[in-house]
Amino acid sequence: MSSISALICRSCGREYPVEPINACDYCFGPLEVAYNYEAISKVISRKKIESGPYSMLRYHDLLPIDLENAVEINAGFTPLMKCSNLGKALGLENLYIKNDSVNPTFSFKDRVVTVAATKAREFGFDTLACASTGNLACSVAAHAARAGMKAFVFIPADLERGKVVGAAVYNPTLIAVDGSYDEVNRLCSEIGDNYPWAFVNINIRPFYAEGSKTLAYEVAEQLGWKAPDHTVVPAASGSMSTKIWKGLKEFSNLGLIGKVNTRMHVAQPEGCSPIIEAYDSKTLQVKPVKANTIAKSLAIGNPTDGIYALKTIQESKGSAVVAMESEIADSIKLLAETEGIFTETAGGVVISGLKRLVNEGKIKRDELTVAYITGNGLKTIEAVEDAVKPVFTKPNLEAFEESMHAGATL
Numbered sequence: 001m002s003s004i005s006a007l008i009c010r011s012c013g014r015e016y017p018v019e020p021i022n023a024c025d026y027c028f029g030p031l032e033v034a035y036n037y038e039a040i041s042k043v044i045s046r047k048k049i050e051s052g053p054y055s056m057l058r059y060h061d062l063l064p065i066d067l068e069n070a071v072e073i074n075a076g077f078t079p080l081m082k083c084s085n086l087g088k089a090l091g092l093e094n095l096y097i098k099n100d101s102v103n104p105t106f107s108f109k110d111r112v113v114t115v116a117a118t119k120a121r122e123f124g125f126d127t128l129a130c131a132s133t134g135n136l137a138c139s140v141a142a143h144a145a146r147a148g149m150k151a152f153v154f155i156p157a158d159l160e161r162g163k164v165v166g167a168a169v170y171n172p173t174l175i176a177v178d179g180s181y182d183e184v185n186r187l188c189s190e191i192g193d194n195y196p197w198a199f200v201n202i203n204i205r206p207f208y209a210e211g212s213k214t215l216a217y218e219v220a221e222q223l224g225w226k227a228p229d230h231t232v233v234p235a236a237s238g239s240m241s242t243k244i245w246k247g248l249k250e251f252s253n254l255g256l257i258g259k260v261n262t263r264m265h266v267a268q269p270e271g272c273s274p275i276i277e278a279y280d281s282k283t284l285q286v287k288p289v290k291a292n293t294i295a296k297s298l299a300i301g302n303p304t305d306g307i308y309a310l311k312t313i314q315e316s317k318g319s320a321v322v323a324m325e326s327e328i329a330d331s332i333k334l335l336a337e338t339e340g341i342f343t344e345t346a347g348g349v350v351i352s353g354l355k356r357l358v359n360e361g362k363i364k365r366d367e368l369t370v371a372y373i374t375g376n377g378l379k380t381i382e383a384v385e386d387a388v389k390p391v392f393t394k395p396n397l398e399a400f401e402e403s404m405h406a407g408a409t410l
């Protein structure tokens with residue numbers, strides 16, 4: 001049995017029953033899942049986790065779902081790789097990549113949707129829906145297919161082909177909206193008021209968001225039950241960064257790891273960096289921006305959890321770091337060339353941010369650093385395809401040698 005006691009307003013602390021709701025009636029603050037940690041501490045242990053399923057569900061005691069009901073496509077349990085080649089290039093001796101690009105639908109969104117889809121079915125919904133910057137659409141469509149639910153997924157019409165096809169193939173109703181993500185999100189809020197659908201990132205959001213905590217649990221377990229000195233995390237709505245921090249603190253409070261001294265660094269692209277702008281202006285008030293970035297998965301101009309991402313940075317003594325648009329493709333290539341990991345533009349933002357943090361002395365050479373790579377490069381080949389060309393040849397030895405000599409490309 002899951003040990004959730006209530007939903008609680010993150011802003012004023014009022015409690016609500018466990019229902020498909022996401023905002024406080026009194027102050028409009030976002031609702032969050034509250035757990036009965038005393039009950040959890042009696043059942044959870046390193047040993048129990050280690051003998052659990054080889055997926056994010058090994059942490060089900062700290063998720064708001066029952067294991068027996070899980071809508072599973074095997075999200076999580078992704079590799080944590082020590083990256084000495086990239087480390088050497090950047091000046092770090094203790095660098096790890098959490099490679100979440102190898103999830104079933106090729107992004108970390110499978111973690112949040114596993115929880116949301118399970119919860120939606122528990123609540124009795126027959127339709128899953130979402131407002132998406134791309135990856136979420138893929139994951140919602142796949143989980144709905146697996147659960148035998150209907151799916152309505154809404155995306156901005158100008159997304160990369162890999163994400164459009166990568167969602168459409170699961171046969172949802174895919175709605176391409178002539179507008180930005182922020183407009184898609186507003187539309188979906190209106191639709192949600194009129195249709196009895198489980199919008200994973202709107203009315204199911206308190207549960208959905210909890211799935212990101214498994215990004216912290218897994219890293220702590222994979223490091224041999226300890227927290228890193230630094231994490232670098234991409235931000236769109238800002239939710240993931242706050243939940244990684246929450247997950248580390250939960251593990252520590254439950255005695256599964258020691259004290260947490262992790263500094264949380266949040267990376268955004270130059271063309272959509274409202275959280276960084278607030279951080280630089282030393283305010284918790286996030287001013288919405290009009291997004292214009294090649295990192296489309298991060299193109300949220302009005303981030304729902306921006307203020308909580310800023311509080312996470314403050315509490316952990318971390319920072320917010322920008323990636324220049326012109327650096328993103330080079331960073332994708334750098335990670336691919338040094339470590340054999342092909343990430344999407346959001347990962348390029350993280351690697352650019354990591355580089356800047358090292359150059360500015362915010363991360364020291366020997367400190368244990370984990371960079372979260374949250375999406376797969378095959379979904380955004382547009383970002384690098386002009387920079388990578390095969391050598392072209394006719395099918396005979398002479399032509400091959402000539403082509404090699406001339407450096408002919410296709």
Ligand SMILES: *Cc1c(COP(=O)(O)O)cnc(C)c1O
Binds near residue numbers: 135237240375
């Ligand atoms: C959605 C997404 C993010 C950002 O997640 P938030 O929790 O909204 O900040 C990061 N990386 C990728 C690849 C994503 O698809």
Ligand SMILES: [Zn+2]
Binds near residue numbers: 010011024026027029
């Ligand atoms: Zn409230």
